[in-house]
Amino acid sequence: MDNNADSVVLRDEEGKDIEFNIITKLDIKDNEYIIVCPKYENVDEAIALKIDKDSEGKDILMTIEDEEEFDMVSEAYEILFAEDSSY
Known part of the structure; x- marks a missing residue:
């Protein structure tokens, strides 16, 4: 995934496209993850997603x-967030 991306569009269960802000990208044990939150909704929860590859790479x-x-x-996210808030 592009390290410079700041948002991603995901489709919900009802087929509606929702834009999410990418809070951070994590590399853990040879896997990549992103933490996202809805761009236009006021929520306090973030969503963790794993970046995988499809059959076409x-x-x-x-x-x-x-x-x-x-x-x-x-x-890992909580540790990163705790480190960021110490500044």
Whole structure:
């Protein structure tokens, strides 16, 4: 995924396109993840997505189904956020 991207458009369950701001990109154990939040909605929660490749080698975003993997990404994000807030 382009490291300079600042937003991404995702389609919800109803087929509606929603633009998300990319908060950060994380590289953990040879995997890439992004943390996003809706661009035009006032919410306090972020969403963690795994960057994977499709059969053609193009980036695709996947929800993180594995609880241990999700916890690992959440912990990395919390550590990064704690470091950023110390300035």
